[in-house]
Amino acid sequence: MIIAIAANKNNLKALVDAHFGKCNWFCLHDTETHQSSFIENPASQNQENAGCDAAGIMLDKNICMAIAGRFGSKVVDVFRKNNIQMVIPETLQTISEIINQIK
Amino acid sequence: MGRIKKDRLIQMAPHFCGFKPQGLQCKTGEDVCINFEEYEAINLCDYELLTQAEAAKLMKVSRPTFTRIYESVRRKIAKAFVEGSCIQFEGGNVAIAEWFKCNECKITFTLPENANKHCPFCKTQVIIENN
Numbered sequence: 001m002i003i004a005i006a007a008n009k010n011n012l013k014a015l016v017d018a019h020f021g022k023c024n025w026f027c028l029h030d031t032e033t034h035q036s037s038f039i040e041n042p043a044s045q046n047q048e049n050a051g052c053d054a055a056g057i058m059l060d061k062n063i064c065m066a067i068a069g070r071f072g073s074k075v076v077d078v079f080r081k082n083n084i085q086m087v088i089p090e091t092l093q094t095i096s097e098i099i100n101q102i103k
Numbered sequence: 104m105g106r107i108k109k110d111r112l113i114q115m116a117p118h119f120c121g122f123k124p125q126g127l128q129c130k131t132g133e134d135v136c137i138n139f140e141e142y143e144a145i146n147l148c149d150y151e152l153l154t155q156a157e158a159a160k161l162m163k164v165s166r167p168t169f170t171r172i173y174e175s176v177r178r179k180i181a182k183a184f185v186e187g188s189c190i191q192f193e194g195g196n197v198a199i200a201e202w203f204k205c206n207e208c209k210i211t212f213t214l215p216e217n218a219n220k221h222c223p224f225c226k227t228q229v230i231i232e233n234n
């Protein structure tokens with residue numbers, strides 16, 4: 001299962017970004033191989049539709065779960081349609097803390 | 104100190120932040136803050152044309168409470184219209200429908216269709232459903 005985490009920097013000590021569409025990086029974590037990779041979010045500077053574009057890219061990566069501080073209403077629609085779980089941490093956490101919580 | 108307000112259930116938060124009056128040279132009056140439960144009240148009652156009793160049921164509050172929320176938003180909108188103030192959407196005691204909470208992991212999450220009802224992190228089945 002591949003999990004996408006919105007990150008503000010491209011390392012495991014970075015914090016989970018507050019907004020799904022506008023984050024600078026995505027951390028893709030594979031729960032079977034325990035590998036994490038980072039990809040840059042090309043939609044981060046978009047004025048409009050950043051969320052939908054980012055969601056489209058994430059769907060191409062076959063993710064099953066997305067983690068971010070906030071999801072826009074259009075992103076929620078897209079993810080609900082594609083049956084992807086969304087998770088919002090209520091406290092500020094780093095990427096590695098999140099990954100450790102997923103068993 | 105007053106009693107803590109129960110969370111009002113809303114279907115979806117507005118996707119924009121508020122309104123600005125047109126053609127004013129300088130700002131008049133204070134901004135009017137409409138919170139999310141008030142936005143939902145006007146949405147259900149006057150946009151989706153539900154009765155107050157139906158709308159109250161959807162928001163998980165009593166009918167009199169709903170009427171109070173609705174009255175309050177009508178007054179705020181009238182105030183903003185007459186005084187030419189900006190309207191901002193913010194705050195409120197709300198929970199959004201079809202999202203779940205795990206108090207152990209301190210997360211809010213959605214469930215995919217046909218999935219077991221458990222927390223994606225700690226797998227506990229003790230989760231709180233917002234609706």
